[in-house]
Amino acid sequence: MPFFELIATPKETYNEAVKQFDAQNFSRAVLLFEKALRNGYTEATYTRLACCSLEGKGTAKNAKRCFELTAIDAQKGEKTAINNLAYLYNNGIGVEADKAKAVELFKKAAALGYVDAAYTLAQIYRKQRQSVSSQILCRDYLKM
16 A cells, blocks of 8 residues: 555545546546545545446446436535536436436526536536427526
């Protein structure tokens, strides 16, 4: 075990995991993300691990685990995780597809200022084009 790991704080461990992830050393990154979690550092760590689980980077592909990890960060109000959870619901990844729940979560992420969620909502409402209210919602979300 490198000396760094013996003395690193959970945040330092997380930061090193991000560096390893960015360098595409995914197996090492996953180990460090998990260690940061075990030692109490939760800020965005679940979302990072969820990404690894979804794509099979450094760990086996596991859509259900991706969903579970994303839900943890989303429950804490993390806007990226809320958007990602909406995506998982919308596409039935790791969970049964639920378009209504997806829209609810995209709205929540957009309200928190996550621009991608607002854009996705605009696209959803644009596809609906069934009513004047859908067209107004589409326009409103594109303005965000």
